[in-house]
Amino acid sequence: MDKEPLINFIQNCLPVSKKTLSDIAEHFEEKTFAKNDYFLREGQISNDYLFLADGFMRAFTFDTNGNEVTTFFYPKNRVVFEASSFFMRTISTENIQAVTDCNGYSITFERLNMLFHSIPEFREFGRAMLVKEFSAYKQRTLAMINKSAEERYTSLMISNKDIFRNAQLKHIASYLGMTDTSLSRIRKESSKK
């Protein structure tokens, strides 16, 4: 059985025995997504927790005016899940879509809980993922407030260049809270310097 990337990722987060690791990995199953496939669609209850081994995904939803808004980008080598729908078993308002061809390993809600129940260290892993995601989200919120469009662009450029390599302009623009027109202009100005 392969699942190398998954095992490495878990091991990097918390030190557990090889045995436990393979017990955990056993419950994940391989998944692939073609470009533009959906991992989660709004209206569904999210039932999969995914480790993204390769590729690039994004989450999006719609604001009150019906405009699509990108809410998150997921690079490879991290877990992908919509916390609220997955853990509270509520209908998701977000979509998660493959931006490029992707592959990874997923586990269902039921099985994940079973593992959380039986393996206390792994419970810690689950909590750590949740807290980490939350924390990243907070930092992003902060970066949005009290920064100009150009500053938001620059920060993202510095911290997440891969987003610009993978995603479309209009998706990045809505992620940054500006129009694609503005982002285009800002990018141009910025490249002059």
Next chain:
Amino acid sequence: MDKEPLINFIQNCLPVSKKTLSDIAEHFEEKTFAKNDYFLREGQISNDYLFLADGFMRAFTFDTNGNEVTTFFYPKNRVVFEASSFFMRTISTENIQAVTDCNGYSITFERLNMLFHSIPEFREFGRAMLVKEFSAYKQRTLAMINKSAEERYTSLMISNKDIFRNAQLKHIASYLGMTDTSLSRIRKESSKK
């Protein structure tokens, strides 16, 4: 022993036996804060998980230009904690301060984990609080993007009138991602209608 509000709150979130409830409540201790007291200061590792029975708090930090930014408002009857610092044992970049006189019940990291370990249902409570907070944060992020300053004001007015009753203009302004000058003007315009 009192702790009525705490017990009611937990019971509302998940149905547990009276016995279990009082076992849980026993580990919380009463806390009071005078107006402007701090529940958490940046630079510290957050070690308390608080149920706010009465009063009003706010979280704030500073953006890259050194401006104070309000990141959250906590009305009474909910839990107050900074997930990242509390659960990951990292230094907090946020401050949490009493906006009015407050009182509630708090529990330490160590004791909370002990309860999580020994009472599986309560573990669910912990996860639910974390997910709920995260979910609220996401909704807020979304409400900020692609909305004008006036729309952001109006939404907050509708959903959280109590913030306007309790907090200062400049704190609300930074929470809404605008200057206090703008908020003052917008509020005026809005009251005309």
Next chain:
DNA sequence: AATAACACTTGCCATTTGGCAAGAAATCAT
């Protein structure tokens, strides 16, 4: 009650960002 400190409002003007629409460039399907 007087003073000081703080919170809020308002006028004037500068700057940033958006809206629209046309054109250029890139990508996709046949």
Next chain:
DNA sequence: ATGATTTCTTGCCAAATGGCAAGTGTTATT
């Protein structure tokens, strides 16, 4: 490869928001 579709850029102008600073109102302190 060719045309069709989608994505990105750009010019022009309008609208929204911010910066500064003075003025007014409110609250706290002695």
